[in-house]
Amino acid sequence: MTDSSPAVPVRSLLDLRRGERARIVALPPDPVLRSQCIRLGLTAGATVSCAVRLPGGTVVLETERQELALGRSLAGSITIESDTDAG
Amino acid sequence: MLTHDSGLTPDDVTDVLPHTGHRHHDGAGAFLDRHHTRLVLVGNPNVGKSVFFNHLTGLYVDVSNFPGTTVEISRGSHGPWAVYDTPGIYGVSSFNDEERVARDVILEADIVLNVVDAVHLERDLFLTMQLVDMGKRVAVCLNMMDEARARGVEIDVAELERRLGVPVLPTEAVRGVGFDRLDAHIASATTGHAEPTLHRRLHDLLDRVGSQAEGLMVLEGDAVIAERHGVPPGEDREQLYVQRRNRVNRTLDRVVRVRETKRSLAARIGRLAVSPWAGLPMLLAVLYGLYVVIGTFIAGDVVNFTEGTIGNRLMEPAVKDGIARIAGAEITVERIVADAEGEDSTAATQSFVFPDGTDADPVGAARMESFRAGGLHDIHYTFRNPAVQIFFGEFGAFTMTVTYVLFLLLPLVIGFYAALAVLEDSGYLPRLATLVDRTLTGLGLNGRAIIPLILGFGCVTMATITTRLLGTDREKRIATTILQFAIPCSAQLAVIAALLAGAGFKAMLIYVAVILAVFVAIGTALDRVLPGKSSPLLLDLPPMRLPQLRNVAQKTWTRTLSFMKEATPWFFIGALAVSALQVSGLLDGFTNLLEPLTTGWLKLPREAGTAFVMGLVRRDFGAAGLYDLSLSPMQTVVALTVITLFVPCIASLMVMLKERGVREGMVIWLGSWVLAFGVGGLVALVIL
Numbered sequence: 180m181t182d183s184s185p186a187v188p189v190r191s192l193l194d195l196r197r198g199e200r201a202r203i204v205a206l207p208p209d210p211v212l213r214s215q216c217i218r219l220g221l222t223a224g225a226t227v228s229c230a231v232r233l234p235g236g237t238v239v240l241e242t243e244r245q246e247l248a249l250g251r252s253l254a255g256s257i258t259i260e261s262d263t264d265a266g
Numbered sequence: 267m268l269t270h271d272s273g274l275t276p277d278d279v280t281d282v283l284p285h286t287g288h289r290h291h292d293g294a295g296a297f298l299d300r301h302h303t304r305l306v307l308v309g310n311p312n313v314g315k316s317v318f319f320n321h322l323t324g325l326y327v328d329v330s331n332f333p334g335t336t337v338e339i340s341r342g343s344h345g346p347w348a349v350y351d352t353p354g355i356y357g358v359s360s361f362n363d364e365e366r367v368a369r370d371v372i373l374e375a376d377i378v379l380n381v382v383d384a385v386h387l388e389r390d391l392f393l394t395m396q397l398v399d400m401g402k403r404v405a406v407c408l409n410m411m412d413e414a415r416a417r418g419v420e421i422d423v424a425e426l427e428r429r430l431g432v433p434v435l436p437t438e439a440v441r442g443v444g445f446d447r448l449d450a451h452i453a454s455a456t457t458g459h460a461e462p463t464l465h466r467r468l469h470d471l472l473d474r475v476g477s478q479a480e481g482l483m484v485l486e487g488d489a490v491i492a493e494r495h496g497v498p499p500g501e502d503r504e505q506l507y508v509q510r511r512n513r514v515n516r517t518l519d520r521v522v523r524v525r526e527t528k529r530s531l532a533a534r535i536g537r538l539a540v541s542p543w544a545g546l547p548m549l550l551a552v553l554y555g556l557y558v559v560i561g562t563f564i565a566g567d568v569v570n571f572t573e574g575t576i577g578n579r580l581m582e583p584a585v586k587d588g589i590a591r592i593a594g595a596e597i598t599v600e601r602i603v604a605d606a607e608g609e610d611s612t613a614a615t616q617s618f619v620f621p622d623g624t625d626a627d628p629v630g631a632a633r634m635e636s637f638r639a640g641g642l643h644d645i646h647y648t649f650r651n652p653a654v655q656i657f658f659g660e661f662g663a664f665t666m667t668v669t670y671v672l673f674l675l676l677p678l679v680i681g682f683y684a685a686l687a688v689l690e691d692s693g694y695l696p697r698l699a700t701l702v703d704r705t706l707t708g709l710g711l712n713g714r715a716i717i718p719l720i721l722g723f724g725c726v727t728m729a730t731i732t733t734r735l736l737g738t739d740r741e742k743r744i745a746t747t748i749l750q751f752a753i754p755c756s757a758q759l760a761v762i763a764a765l766l767a768g769a770g771f772k773a774m775l776i777y778v779a780v781i782l783a784v785f786v787a788i789g790t791a792l793d794r795v796l797p798g799k800s801s802p803l804l805l806d807l808p809p810m811r812l813p814q815l816r817n818v819a820q821k822t823w824t825r826t827l828s829f830m831k832e833a834t835p836w837f838f839i840g841a842l843a844v845s846a847l848q849v850s851g852l853l854d855g856f857t858n859l860l861e862p863l864t865t866g867w868l869k870l871p872r873e874a875g876t877a878f879v880m881g882l883v884r885r886d887f888g889a890a891g892l893y894d895l896s897l898s899p900m901q902t903v904v905a906l907t908v909i910t911l912f913v914p915c916i917a918s919l920m921v922m923l924k925e926r927g928v929r930e931g932m933v934i935w936l937g938s939w940v941l942a943f944g945v946g947g948l949v950a951l952v953i954l
Contacts, residue, residue, distance in 0.1 A: 210504070211361050215804055217507040218357045218392050220515075231541050235704030237713070237803065239540055243388050243518070248540070248700040250712050250803030 190261075192238055192254035195229040200261065202226050207256035219247060221257070297333055298374045299341075299348035305452060306375035308368065308397065310390050311354030312690065312808050313383040314409045317439040319351040320820050321448070329828045336734050336925055337367040338828060345449065347377070357393050358400070360488050362737055369488070373479050377455045378402045384414035384421060384436070387522055389806055391514045394430065398458035399510070401468070401478030404432040405455035407444070411436045413811070418525035426521045431458030440814045461513060464506065471497075536810040539697040549701055552694065556685055560724065564681040565756045569674055577669030585665055586647045589658045592623040594650030597634060602642045610642075621650070656845040661883065667841040670884060671834050675725065678756050680826050682724035686717070687821040691813035696805045703803045709789025710744045710796070712737070712803040718745050722753035727833050727918040729753070730925055737801030744792045744800075746926055750918065751938050752785040754885070754910045761889035762906055769899035777903050780949055781910055784941070833917045837883075840916030844883040853879060867947040869954045871895055874905055878912060885915050900953045908946035913938045 195201055203225050206213045220242045221227070231239035236251030249257075298304050305322075309315040320327075323342025332339050340351040352371050353364040360366050372378060378397055382390040397404050408423065427434045435451040437444030460468070464482075471481040475495045483491040485500040486507075492499035538544040590597065597620065601613045616637055624631040638645070649655040657663050689695040699713030706715050715736055722729035729749050733742045754762055766774040793800075847853040853876065857864075860875035868874070873895055881888020888909040897905060913919060913935055923931035 212802070212804075214359065214503055214507055215356070215361065217504065217511050219804070219806060220388060220511065222508055222511055230537065233540075233542050233545075233701070233704065237700055237703045239700065239807065243515075245386060245389055246536075246807040248696065248703070248713070248803055248805045248807055250703050250707060252707070253802035253804055 190259055192227075192229075192240070192249065192257045192259055193236055193251070195227075195232075195238070195259060197229050197232050200226060200228040201259040202261070204258040204260050207253065212253065216257070220245065221247070227259075297339075298350065298371065302343065302348040303346055304350065304374060304376045305344070305347040305379060306350045306352060306371055306377070307379050307381060308352055308372060308393065309354060309381035310356060310383065310386075310393060312693075313354070313381045313390065314439045314817075315351065315354065315381045316820060316824075317817055318379065318381055318407065318409075318448075319349065321439070321442075321445060322347075322349050327824065329824065329831075332367045332370070335363055335367055336731075337363050339367065339371060340824065347452075350375075355393065356389075358396050358483070359486065360490060363734065366490075369483065369491075372397070372400070372402065373477070373483075373491075375402060377452060378404045379452055379455070380404055380406045381409050381439075382406055383808075384408045384410050385417060385419055385809060386806075387421070388514070388518055391517060392510060395461075395510050395514055395517075396482075398430055398432060399460045399464055399468075400482045401457050401460060403455040403457055404430075405452050406430065406432055406434040407439075407448075407451070408434055408436045409439050411443070412438045412441070413809070417530065417809075420523045420525065422521050422523075426517070429459070429517050429521070432456055440817060461509065464509070532810045536693060536697065536807065539694060539810070540700050540807065545697070545701050549698065552689075552698070556720075560678070560681045560685060561756070561759075564677055565760055568677050568681075569760075572673040572677055573669060577673035581673075582665045582669055583645055586658055587624075589649070589654060590620065590623055590647060591625040593654045593658075594621045594623060596620075596648045596650075598646045598648075599634065599638055600644040600646075601637070601640055602644060604642075612644075652849040655849050656842060659845060659849075661841050661845040661848060663838050663841045663845065667837050670841075671830070671837050674757060674886075675833075675837075676826070676830065678724055679728060679829055680822060682721055682728065683825045683829075684818060684822045686721065687818040687825075688813045690821075691811070691817055693808045693810040696807050699803065699805060700807070707800075707802075708793070709748070709786070710793030710800050711741050711789070712800060713805070714803065715741060715745050718749060719753070722749045722755065723759065724756050726750065726753055726755045726914040727921050728829055730918060730921045731829065731832065733925065738798065740796055740798045741800045743796065743926065743930065744789060746922060747792060747934050747937075748785060748788055750914055750922060750934055751788055751911055751941055752781055754781075755914065757884065757886040757915075758889050758910070761886050761893075762910070765889065765892060765902055765906060769897075769902040773899040773903045776900075776949075776953065777906055780903075780907050780945065784911060784945060833921065836917035836920040837915075839920075840883040843916070844880070847879075863943055863947075867943065867950070868904055868908065869950045870897065870901055870905055877905070878909060881909050881912060881915075883916055885909070888912070903953065904946050904950045907949050908942045910942075911938060911945055912942035 203221060203223055205223060206216050206221065216222070225242065227240045227242050229238060230241045230246060236254060238249045238254040240247045240249060307315050307319050319340060319342070322344040327340050327342045329338050329340045331337065337353060342349050350371055352368040355365050355368045358365065358369045358372055360369065380394050380397055382394060394404070394406060408421065414421065423434050423436055433451055433454050433456065435444055435447060467485065468478045468481040471484065472478065474497055475481045475484055480491050480495065484495070484497055485502060487499045487501060487503040489499045539548050596617060598615060598617045600615045602610045603613045605611055618630060618634040620627050620630060647659065649659055655662070658665050660666065689698065695717070699716050702716045703713030706712055717735065718729040718732040721732050726749050730746055733745045736742050736745055766777060844853070847856070856879050857872065857875040860878065861872045864870050864875040865872050874892065877888050877891025880891050889906070892902070892905050919931070919935055922934065926934070
């Protein structure tokens, strides 16, 4: 039974640790970026896990069977929740 | 049978850049063949599309820029089809130049051959479904089946066909598996099962937009296509994309099964290559490997042979001898001996004058021959007739330029493009981009810009062409500026290295520090000053694989050919210009003009000005001109700083004008004059 917790802090892909899985909550606001993310399978509700975290913020994600590299600014603008957050 | 579903008229104008306004006619109609069925190859980057294209079209291939853009489209023919290759794209859209051009070519396609990577259907199927939604006649090649098998990926091809509604052919392109059925497969291309609600909406739009494909573009918000038909662009793109993505996911669930296999060696290497600890040493190893193969072997050994021996010692004298037989010339022969340390020095010099050519003076010619025959020698020809001098003289279009283009540039370009192809095909390149992404974002670029930056050390002209692959105009601008300002190309590097070796360690340190500082400063400053934002890195990392020699060779060949076609004319023109300058005495005049800057501000001998002007044609001339000037070590640093920051060669300027436009290009060009002399003078102030 999980504790009911107050407001969960908003986390982005930058907060994801190596090996950790999470669900995408929201994509960045820019419409072109959003479309490019959706094309590659990064949609709201999709599950991703962090394969590599580089110093400086570049992130390598694993989706179903793909590896995607995201620059720091993009990773920082994609919000996520882990299963534990969703309670 | 020519069937295409767009309402175009035969003499439509071809201008497809979205920001140039009104185009009520089709974009690609006049660019594509009108007499044959048009077969267009479409696929994600790195799926092996080029192998299919090469198989279909053979050696006769024409590469040209899509009108109004700098994106290259290859075309060839195969049987009844005119075959077109498009750049690798993730989807059909107007997000960047490549996708815009691919969009226009696809709209004009009669048949689309969609090459798909069997190992990465989850990435590739989006484009496939979009093509199907567009109502095009599609045939899918499921490529790299051998790799899929090796990784335990099982695909129900029949079910995939059923769901897409188009024929799917499993292939292994590099080994040619499946190619025997390729022609029949392409001929059986058909329109597939578009998403039903979408299909109905597109049908309703038909009378206003002329084709289902264009209708889809309009619904997905493509402003250009919408304007062509005078309808407002749709606002549903995101929903349509999400819907399509969900459809892809459902199809994948039913069609693909992955047997859990142990993570392969390639996957482990791929992961290591991008990791913070192992990635850096691997990167350094790769860079070192590049340096050894290209910097030492090709730029050194190979070029010494091709340029030095074949060009300078064999070809040019032979040509000039021939011309000298009938044209008035003064021939100066320098006998060279190697002294105890292996250094060349001039033993004796003699000038022979032939007012009407050597044929007219056999006695004099014989005297010259015997002087030459004595041993190693350098020989200089100055022709009386200015026109002859321009074409065959020291900077002659038919002598020096041929040597430069064929014997110096060509080996280097081949080397760099081959290295690029190996990096691409091995899957390492995107990982390299990932590693350097953070560093490059500080300069307003992202990881992908590493490609032109590396190529810049080969040839800045070549690298400027490659800036096309960057995401936004802003990034192209920044990358081009850095390339034109601060990157010494390999032609220059050899001479710079030699001069620095002679000037000592401290000199080298100062030089490197100054150039690096300028490099960083330009990027940072432009990033602050230029409006807008650069695109962030969003790359898929393909699996690492062993590059196939045939594929590497084909890519290298196509790119080298395309580059040589584009750049060579400019080298000739530049050589003509400098020759003309020399012959008319304007070169000296120009050096005089620069003198106050050269001697007063830079504290260099006035002849350095000549070296700078020479650098306009060939960058290595700029550097080599400094050899003879006996500069002090610190003077060498100042001079090298100036020629490095100074404009690159004429070919580079021309390509830049083409890529960035005349106004922006000239601003960058003039800016580099200011920067070169400015920074050079500041350095001189400090160290001289």
